[in-house]
Amino acid sequence: MPLYTIHIGIDDTDSLEKSCTTYLASLIVQFLLEDGAIFLDYPNLIRLNPNVPWKTRGNGAVALRVMVNDPEFTFQKILKIVDENSEIESSNPGIVLLKTTQIPSRIKMFGELALYQIVKKRQALQLINEYNGEYEEFGDGRGIIGALAAIGNTLDGDHTFEFLAYRSIKERSRDRGVDSNSVIFMSRETYPRTFNNYDFEVNRVLITPRGPDPVLFGIRGEDPKIVLKAASLIKVSQPIERYMIFRTNQGTNSHLTHKLDLSRLKPYTSGYVIGYVSQLPIIGQGGHVYFKIKNEVGEAWCAVYEPTSRLRKIASLLIVNDLIEVGGGVRRKYAYHPHIINVEYIRVIKLAAKIIYENPTCNKCGKRMVSEGKEKGYSCPYCGFKDKMARKIPKEIPRSLKLGLYLPPAHSQRHLTKPFQRFGLEKNGFTYHLIKDWFGLMNKPFNFINGSFNTSIPLLDIKNT
Numbered sequence: 001m002p003l004y005t006i007h008i009g010i011d012d013t014d015s016l017e018k019s020c021t022t023y024l025a026s027l028i029v030q031f032l033l034e035d036g037a038i039f040l041d042y043p044n045l046i047r048l049n050p051n052v053p054w055k056t057r058g059n060g061a062v063a064l065r066v067m068v069n070d071p072e073f074t075f076q077k078i079l080k081i082v083d084e085n086s087e088i089e090s091s092n093p094g095i096v097l098l099k100t101t102q103i104p105s106r107i108k109m110f111g112e113l114a115l116y117q118i119v120k121k122r123q124a125l126q127l128i129n130e131y132n133g134e135y136e137e138f139g140d141g142r143g144i145i146g147a148l149a150a151i152g153n154t155l156d157g158d159h160t161f162e163f164l165a166y167r168s169i170k171e172r173s174r175d176r177g178v179d180s181n182s183v184i185f186m187s188r189e190t191y192p193r194t195f196n197n198y199d200f201e202v203n204r205v206l207i208t209p210r211g212p213d214p215v216l217f218g219i220r221g222e223d224p225k226i227v228l229k230a231a232s233l234i235k236v237s238q239p240i241e242r243y244m245i246f247r248t249n250q251g252t253n254s255h256l257t258h259k260l261d262l263s264r265l266k267p268y269t270s271g272y273v274i275g276y277v278s279q280l281p282i283i284g285q286g287g288h289v290y291f292k293i294k295n296e297v298g299e300a301w302c303a304v305y306e307p308t309s310r311l312r313k314i315a316s317l318l319i320v321n322d323l324i325e326v327g328g329g330v331r332r333k334y335a336y337h338p339h340i341i342n343v344e345y346i347r348v349i350k351l352a353a354k355i356i357y358e359n360p361t362c363n364k365c366g367k368r369m370v371s372e373g374k375e376k377g378y379s380c381p382y383c384g385f386k387d388k389m390a391r392k393i394p395k396e397i398p399r400s401l402k403l404g405l406y407l408p409p410a411h412s413q414r415h416l417t418k419p420f421q422r423f424g425l426e427k428n429g430f431t432y433h434l435i436k437d438w439f440g441l442m443n444k445p446f447n448f449i450n451g452s453f454n455t456s457i458p459l460l461d462i463k464n465t
């Protein structure tokens with residue numbers, strides 16, 4: 001039985017082209033398993049504040065929580081793996097190792113801040129030193145921030161799982177060959193316990209990244225068994241080199257739990273705010289919709305951008321005094337415009353009455369009268385009746401907008417966006433239990449089309465008790 005509990009944080013602030021952090025993590029996991037480490041949790045994939053300007057595509061970092069015999073040997077070995085396998089010229093990996101059974105609360109706090117704010121490398125280094133951690137930085141060293149933040153995010157509350165299948169280097173420039181019908185079938189078969197597999201509105205497969213990265217496909221869901229089952233239903237022509245199941249904060253809105261302060265919006269923070277619409281939506285260049293929200297502490301512009309077409313339509317139906325909640329990220333201030341909240345969701349809480357003013361009707365014949373001029377009353381063009389005292393009549397017209405939550409369509413949701421189907425499925429913590437086949441290496445090219453996915457074939461006999 002290994003003696004030491006360690007937490008390893010990995011963040012490869014990689015090039016925009018190749019998302020390698022999770023793949024790199026899988027190589028480290030392979031080493032750890034072969035070395036006899038005991039995993040205390042699934043590898044954690046933590047998506048950090050998506051509204052920071054220097055993020056990578058998904059801004060994801062990984063934490064591994066294991067028991068080992070020799071932390072120093074383990075750390076050196078991991079550094080070697082990173083050095084040999086990450087694309088150092090285009091990325092800035094950071095690796096942090098912390099020896100502790102309990103994550104100190106200040107590191108948890110750091111991890112939480114990194115979900116919705118800008119955190120500094122200096123703060124990360126300070127904490128690592130304070131708790132006798134070790135770290136190694138490559139490139140500009142920014143990866144240290146995400147690496148420590150991942151360690152700090154222990155996913156004690158809501159969380160989801162993702163099955164990630166990887167392909168080998170030689171396959172990466174070729175088409176993945178994921179059969180979209182199998183994705184549709186899988187999606188229906190496992191609903192509502194997997195999510196964002198397929199966008200039925202635009203007929204698009206969502207489980208595959210675009211571009212030449214090592215990820216063959218990824219399936220998100222509520223528990224490890226369902227994502228494993230879902231993966232077995234996917235027909236794909238490229239061989240799977242390896243796969244791994246992560247526990248993650250994807251699909252939990254964990255970046256939006258913090259309340260934004262309208263009196264002093266900080267750029268690049270994420271969060272939510274409740275208030276009244278204080279400026280009728282206007283449609284700007286490119287179809288972007290802008291409106292203002294106001295509450296007891298301040299007022300701010302909100303912007304809903306082009307790709308989230310459904311949300312733009314909803315935003316354009318808002319009127320002054322509608323009570324709403326918006327979630328999103330604060331864009332930095334420029335000379336020519338103030339801070340703007342980039343809207344990720346809108347919740348309509350209460351609708352204001354929409355009033356229009358109509359000319360009065362004629363007392364004699366009932367037809368609509370016409371104005372005689374300002375303050376001069378109305379006259380009837382049909383029977384000639386005049387009424388000096390008549391005024392416009394307010395009329396409430398029905399709203400086409402309904403109360404409720406509005407999200408962008410699945411294909412333009414962020415990793416962290418909580419999809420509709422997850423509301424009500426939130427979890428409260430994690431009881432230690434790892435399923436047998438959470439990690440697998442395929443020793444030979446394996447074709448899903450030619451057979452069902454047999455999870456007993458992983459090379460490694462993984463024992464976690």
Ligand SMILES: [Zn+2]
Nearest residue numbers: 362365380383
């Ligand atoms: Zn009349």
